[in-house]
Amino acid sequence: MITDKKGIIIIGGGIIGLACAYYLMAQGANVTIIEEKQIGSGASHGSCGLLFFSDVITLYAPAVVSTEIIRTFLDTSPLYIKPVPYMDRMAFLLRFALSCRKNHMKRAAKNKYTLLLYSSHLLRQLFDKGTFACEF
Numbered sequence: 001m002i003t004d005k006k007g008i009i010i011i012g013g014g015i016i017g018l019a020c021a022y023y024l025m026a027q028g029a030n031v032t033i034i035e036e037k038q039i040g041s042g043a044s045h046g047s048c049g050l051l052f053f054s055d056v057i058t059l060y061a062p063a064v065v066s067t068e069i070i071r072t073f074l075d076t077s078p079l080y081i082k083p084v085p086y087m088d089r090m091a092f093l094l095r096f097a098l099s100c101r102k103n104h105m106k107r108a109a110k111n112k113y114t115l116l117l118y119s120s121h122l123l124r125q126l127f128d129k130g131t132f133a134c135e136f
Contacts, residue, residue, distance in 0.1 A: 007032060013039035022126070061105050065097040 008024055013035030021031045033039070069119045071077035083095070 006030070009034060012042070014042050015040070019122075062100050062102055065093075065101050068112075 007030040010021050010024075010031060010033045015035045017033055017035075018039070021033055024031050035041075068077050068079050072079065081089075
């Protein structure tokens with residue numbers, strides 16, 4: 001329960017910012033949302049209002065790095081990393097590539113599944129209230 005009534009500022013009026021505001025206000029918080037443009041006009045708009053709870057398999061899948069490098073050259077990859085010689089970026093990408101092993105993928109998928117299941121449950125609760133002009 002929120003006891004400090006000074007107020008909370010949320011940066012971003014997308015689905016995540018609005019959901020945070022909703023739950024904080026339900027606990028009695030004084031919430032202000034700051035959005036650069038129109039509420040819901042950023043990433044939430046770009047996803048056309050679609051929320052989905054799939055894609056449990058993560059980017060840690062084996063061979064994902066080599067597959068995406070090939071797809072980048074074929075211009076079929078959704079991933080784009082500007083090829084510049086930044087050592088920190090290269091070190092990160094190398095560590096990421098070395099982490100793309102089956103045991104890491106399984107652990108990440110298990111944790112992601114738990115999170116997605118809980119998120120789906122929270123979303124169902126919101127829609128069960130019947131106060132939203134959209135479909136679930």
